[in-house]
Amino acid sequence: MKIILFKLLKDFRKSKLKLLLLVLAAALSSWGISTVMYGYFMTERDFEENFLSTNPADLSITIDNYSDALIDVISSEEGVVGVERREVVSGRIKASEESWMPLILFAIEDVNEMNYDIVDILDADNKTPNKFLVERNANNFLLEDQAQVELILGSEKQVTVFQLDGKVHDARQAPAQMEGIVYAYTTSIEMLDGHLPDSRRRLLIETNVSDDAEAIKQVYNSVKIAVEANGGTLVGYNIPTPGEHVHQGIVDGISFMQESGGAILSLMGIILLSLILLTWIYPQISDVGVMKAIGASTSHIFKSYSIVLLIIISIGIVIGLPLGYQTGFLYNKAVAFFQNFEVVQEVLPFQYHLMVIVVGILLPMIFGITPVIKSSKTSVTNAMNKTFYIPKRGFFNWTQKLIGNLKVKFCLNNLLRHAQRTLLIILLLAVGLGLFFTSTSMDYSIRKDLDAYSKTSSYELLLTFASPLELEQVSFLRSMGTVKEYAPINSYRVSYNLATSDHAETSRLRVLSSKVKIEEKYLVRGEIKKNCSECVYISGEHMIEEFEGVKIGERIELKNGQGEIETYVFSGAMKDIVIMGAPFLVYDDSRVSEFNVLAVALDENLNYSEVSVASNQIDDQFIEEGINLKNRFSIKRRMAGILGHLAPTFLIIKILGIFTIVLGLIGLVIVLNLTIEERTREIGIMKSIGAPSKKISVLFNLEFLLITVLAIALGVLLAMPLASGLISVVAEAILKHTVPQFNDYPIIGISATVVLGIQFLVILVYNRYKINRNARDLLDYNF
Amino acid sequence: MIEIQQLEKYYETTGERVHALKNTNLSINQGENVVIVGKSGSGKSTLLNMISGIDRPSSGSITVNGQNLNDLKENELALWRGSNIGIVFQFYQLLPTLSALDNVLFAMSLVNKIPTKERKAKATRHLEEVGLGDKISKFPNELSGGERQRVAIARAIANDPAIIIADEPTGNLDSKTGEQINNLFDKLNAEGTTILTVTHAHIDHVHYDKVIHIEDGILNEMMQPQTEAAL
Known part of the structure; x- marks a missing residue:
């Protein structure tokens, strides 16, 4: 066996390029495998070190008529492990002379006894009461040497000033720059005295069923009963999805991309490896025949080839593993950014590397061994008479009868001559093109959808006020040139019970003035009746699903904040991501004389930056009028935000697609090179019987055109379900509504043309340097 | 028809110059049946390659049918060859992915000399002439050595060339098949085709108009077979 192994290794001296390509393919597959595995290991470790170490609370509740005795009541409830006060108030923070940013301010009960939702106070001196700290990412909005901050908290009109003492790292919150929100913390609740509503408190609760959202809900139900039995009123609650970060949707998206990317990379590497193995082994089949004829056994040959394969894969691992580690680390850094995590820098323990090495060897070995087995098993006669292998007599005969054109028949027969190789290269190209088409389709579909919303939405701005207003108070808007029209809306919290649910759901109802327009196209059920004050409409994908069993015309009851029951007639359901921003909508002019939301339509000719300027001017004008604007929602900004959130996802898929297309093209060039070499x-x-180089090149072009066209067709077929699936994942996670899939045909056409162009170009080069040679040199060539 | 003047061909191998043909002069007339006889390595195949334009001379000139081959570029040579010369290689050199019929048709389609409509009938007729009428759809690997050689001959005559050049056409064949091939060449020659054959074997001189001996790249003798027979 040693001598066979020695011969195989020595053979590489004659085909150094093939050895190099084999090693590169092995490195590629190892790179893909290690990227997936290292990325997973690192993100899991970071998640544990960052998010889980904050000990996230399972449940937060807001209680009206709070008394300290309720803490003991809640603590003694079954399933409750611990309770801690953590107040939160929203507001605005002055970021510069001109602009105010949204603010969420948390108040910690005891900075040295934080048990849940723990924040990391970055300066030890600040671990004392009465400090005002901001999340480290607020740096993007606040001045570096800022000593004081100006805040407007809750529904207050006056500005509160705090000394800015330092920073914290809160791994539970998304980065401020992504949310456009400043998170801040006081190290004692007393600092917010006078700013919090009387007798209303927020509590964090840890349960003994942390992993089960349904079980947490059961605990909440019993806590609610206990609180209400002891004089308190539970006015709000939140159960974060167990074990999930606030940006889990985006992270899952990136993880999906990374895992698919790594899987595709390793798959491509493995396909490429198999492809090159075939090209390495094929010319050696006659040698196998000779070796067998002079006494080598199948087992000897198989073992020798396997050892060579193992050596190649091992070299691939030496190259691919460090690359995979770095790629995994980069991916992990991106995930850490989205989750506001601190990246753990320590090298992973040895056992993780061992796992990567084992998988990195096993996977390519499993796939790469097939050509080795095939060639080892070849009989002496077959091996020594390799001329033209007819793959399947029936299919082959059928093609011979079907195809009349001699050139096409010639090309097809040559492709069938190495059917396995042809299939691999088609697959390789198809995966690359499919992935690229998927990314363009996703990008195109989501942009088209958002664009449609943006264009058809009647109101650019939705302004929410801290306290009710009357129309005269906003009459100054009429004098603003950029404001086209505005319509009042009254928004308040409601709760409702569905027959399909055992508990009440809390939501918001918006009472609309009849001036508020809603595009009929968004209506998926029912019809809009503006003069019907008892007709209620629901909006948003989640609500549409929830109300699937409710018939149009059925009565539904909503309980308002005062505990009164309002009865409406269910009249329709509509799609919504931004239209009116609330699940329940009712038209009633009599109930908007006082309003807390204003829908503002701007001049439709304004572009994005002009809208932004106009929106800021309106904001400033409200401050000047002494009106506390609680929230400002801009559709264009929302669109830009969504696209901004999605941009990395699109980019990752696109890069992956381009990378895989490049790999596919490398594969194509390898196959083309081999094809020309062996032929x-x-x-x-052909030259001897009268074919000039040009005619021969045309035949090669035709042959590879068949490959590319099949790959493009397969790529499009692959992209359809993949894009549809990914769009629904992304739309569900980020947009919360369904987005129809559209194909970006011009991009598909351009990329297909580019791939074909590259193919023609490569053949042109081959024509120049290989085909356009002296006929005798070509005839004497030994492959 | 074929005029070779002061032809020299040498190859550079590992720094050493090997003289394959030395100061060769040769003249072959139209319709002649000529044989070049020589041992392995004597330069006979090189001479055939020069005449067919498959290889280029180091110096000297070859004129075939009034065309100086030195004036043609590589692609022009291929086109010229397709129209003027039919080549029969020692090891058949058929395209393995095409059937016997398609191999012949392929040669026709490359040259475009025979009208498309007539090609299939003509190719079939050529294959019948070489005794392969029942094997036209067989692929080269399904044919015996003799059958492959006959397909190669059918392909060589596909475009009605004025000259047929055959390198050891019967070298790998049994005597009966060899005889059949020789008869075929005689028939073609009788129809006016110039035949130029190369062989290392003993030959029946009466078959040929001209017998040329080659040794170490030098054409030693050139005589009419009748004269040679008289000696």
Whole structure:
């Protein structure tokens, strides 16, 4: 066996390029495998070190008529492990002379006894009461040497000033720059005295069923009963999805991309490895025949080839593993950014590397061993008479009868000559193109959808006020040139019970003035009746699903904040991501004389930056009028935000697609090179019987055109379900509504043309340097 | 028809110059049946390659049918060859992915000399002439050595060339098949085709108009077979 192994290794001296390509393919597959595995290991470790170490609370509740005795009541409830006060108030923070940013301010009960939702106070001196700290990412909005901050908290009109003492790292919150929100913390609740509503408190609760959202809900139900039995009123609650970060949707998206990317990379590497193995082994089949004829056994040959394969894969691992580690680390850094995590820098323990190495060897070995087995098992006669292998007599005969054109028949027969190789290269190209088409389709579909919303939405701005207003108070808007029209809306919290649910759901109802327009196209059920004050409409994908069993015309009851029951007639359901921003909508002019939301339509000719300027001017004008604007929602900004959130996802898929297309093209060039090499003598024959190089090139072009066209067709077929699936994942996670899939045909056409162009170009180069040679040299060529 | 003047061909191998043909002069007339006889390595195949334009001379000139081959570029040579010369290689050199019929048709389609409509009938007729009428759809690997050689001959005559050049056409064949091939060449020659054959074997001189001996790249003798027979 040693001598066979020695011969195989020595053979590489004659085909150094093939050895290099084999090693590169092995490195590629190892790179893909290690990227997936290292990325997973690192993100899991970071998640544990960052998010889980904050000990996230399972449940937060807001209680009206709070008394300290309720803490003991809640603590003694079954399933409750611990309770801690953590107040939160929203507001605005002055970021510069001109602009105010949204603010969420948390108040910690005891900075040295934080048990849940723990924040990391970055300066030890600040671990004392009465400090005002901001999340480290607020740096993007606040001045570096800022000593004081100006805040407007809750529904207050006056500005509160705090000394800015330092920073914290809160791994539970998304980065401020992504949300456009400043998170801040006081190290004692007393600092917010006078700013919090009387007798209303927020509590964090840890349960003994942390992993089960349904079980947490059961605990909440019993806590609610206990609180209400002891004089308190539970006015709000939140159960974060167990074990999930606030940006889990985006992270899952990136993880999906990374895992698919790594899987595709390793798949491509493995396909490429198999492809090159075939090209390495094929010319050696006659040698196998000779070796067998002079006494080598199948087992000897198999073992020798396997050892060579193992050596190649091992070299691939030496190259691919460090690359995979770095790629995994980069991916992990991106995930850490989205989750506001501190990246753990320590090298992973040895056992993780061992796992990567084992998988990195096993996977390519499993796939790469097939050509080795095939060639080892070849009989002496077959091996020594390799001329033209007819793959399937029936299918082959059928093609011979079907195809009349001699050139097409010639090309097809040559492709069938190495059917396995042809299939691999088609697959390789198809995966690359499919992935690229998927990314363009996703990008195109989501942009088109958002664009449609943006264009058809009647109101650019939705302004929410801290306290009710009357129309005269906003009459100054009429004098603003950029404001086209505005319509009042009254928004308040409601709760409702569905027959399909055992508990009440809390939501918001918006009472609309009849001036508020809603595009009929968004209506998926029912019809809009503006003069019907008892007709209620629901909006948003989640609500549409929830109300699926409710018939149009059925009565539904909503309980308002005062505990009164309002009865409406269910009249329709509409799609919504931004239209009116609330699940329940009712038209009633009599109830908007006082309003807390204003829908503002701007001049439709304004572009994005002009809208932004106009929106800021309106904001400033409200401050000047002494009106506390609680929230400002801009559709264009929302669109830009969504696209901004999605941009990395699109980019990752696109890069992955381009990368895989490049790999596919590398594969194509390898196959083309091999095809021309092994058919050099046949090129010589063609030249001898009268074919100029150009005609021979046309035949090669035709042959590879068949490959590329099949790959493009397969790529499009692959992209359809993949894009549809990914769009629904992304739309569900980020947009919360369904987005129809559209194909970006011009991009598909351009990329297909580019791939074909590259193919023609490569053949042109081959024509120049390989085909356009002396007929005798070609005939004498030994492959 | 074929005029070779002061032809020299040498190859550079590992720094050493090997003289394959030395100061060769040769003249072959139209319709002649000529044989070049020589041992392995004597330069006979090189001479055939020069005449067919498969290889280029180091110096000297070859004129075939009034065309100086030195004036043609590589692609022009291929086109010229397709229209003027039919080549029969020692090892058949068929395209393995095409059937016997398609191999012949392929040669026709490359040259475009025979009208498309007539090609299939003509190719079939050529294959019948070489005794392969029942094997036209067989692929080269399904044919015996003799059958492959006959397909190669059918392909060589596909475009009605004025000259047929055959390198050891019967070298790998049994005597009966060899005889059949020789008869075929005689028939073609009788129809006016110039035949130029190369062989290392003993030959029946009466078959040929001209017998040329080659040794170490030098054409030693050139005589009419009748004269040679008289000696």
